[in-house]
Amino acid sequence: GDSVTQMEGPVTLSEEAFLTINCTYTATGYPSLFWYVQYPGEGLQLLLKATKADDKGSNKGFEATYRKETTSFHLEKGSVQVSDSAVYFCAVNYGGATNKLIFGTGTLLAVQP
Amino acid sequence: SAVISQKPSRDICQRGTSLTIQCQVDSQVTMMFWYRQQPGQSLTLIATANQGSEATYESGFVIDKFPISRPNLTFSTLTVSNMSPEDSSIYLCSVRQNTGELFFGEGSRLTVL
Numbered sequence: 619g620d621s622v623t624q625m626e627g628p629v630t631l632s633e634e635a636f637l638t639i640n641c642t643y644t645a646t647g648y649p650s651l652f653w654y655v656q657y658p659g660e661g662l663q664l665l666l667k668a669t670k671a672d673d674k675g676s677n678k679g680f681e682a683t684y685r686k687e688t689t690s691f692h693l694e695k696g697s698v699q700v701s702d703s704a705v706y707f708c709a710v711n712y713g714g715a716t717n718k719l720i721f722g723t724g725t726l727l728a729v730q731p
Numbered sequence: 732s733a734v735i736s737q738k739p740s741r742d743i744c745q746r747g748t749s750l751t752i753q754c755q756v757d758s759q760v761t762m763m764f765w766y767r768q769q770p771g772q773s774l775t776l777i778a779t780a781n782q783g784s785e786a787t788y789e790s791g792f793v794i795d796k797f798p799i800s801r802p803n804l805t806f807s808t809l810t811v812s813n814m815s816p817e818d819s820s821i822y823l824c825s826v827r828q829n830t831g832e833l834f835f836g837e838g839s840r841l842t843v844l
Contacts (some may be wrong), residue, residue, distance in 0.1 A: 650831050650832075652832055652833075660837065661823065661835050661836060661837035661838050662774075662823065662835040663835075664832050664833075664834065667831070667832055669831065707773060707774070709833075711831055711832075718764065718776055718779065719764075719776075719833050720776075721773045721774045721775075722773060723772070723773045724772075724773045
């Protein structure tokens with residue numbers, strides 16, 4: 619069935635380090651791809667999205683490119699800050715009648731000063 | 732983006748009791764979704780709530796345990812019935828925008844003793 623596989627955490631980085639969080643999905647159709655972020659004690663917020671192959675979503679210095687050939691949507695940031703510490707969720711919407719989102723397991727990022 | 736308000740934001744309940752969570756949206760939406768996020772885990776879709784029809788439940792979730800109401804296009808409730816400690820989770824209401832992404836309420840953190 620449809621699924622999303624996300625890099626396990628926790629990921630611990632020093633401030634200004636480069637971040638990559640891997641995300642792959644099962645190749646059914648042409649889904650829309652999303653990254654959500656959950657800061658400590660808060661709800662989920664949409665971070666970025668991409669709706670077709672080769673699209674690049676970007677926000678707050680984060681980027682992710684829709685790679686259909688590798689069914690991936692890896693999240694990257696060139697220089698992380700302490701304030702980026704949060705849980706990051708990759709999500710896929712395969713469309714269809716219900717248009718429901720399927721989430722990855724989440725990756726905890728801890729950035730140390 | 733839609734503004735979603737959930738009540739209560741948190742509650743501590745006794746085993747065997749029931750709790751109703753309310754979700755209010757500041758605009759009319761066709762579909763509302765209820766998710767559960769168990770401690771340290773990802774989000775799992777409980778059901779999709781459509782106005783004017785019965786909710787559609789995902790595998791592993793049943794109406795007797797999680798009855799849902801959807802009286803109009805801006806409001807929904809989720810009841811967690813006959814609670815046990817295993818029901819301790821964050822319950823999140825979400826709506827889908829025309830652009831495809833989901834927006835979430837801040838969640839209702841439930842602890843069952």
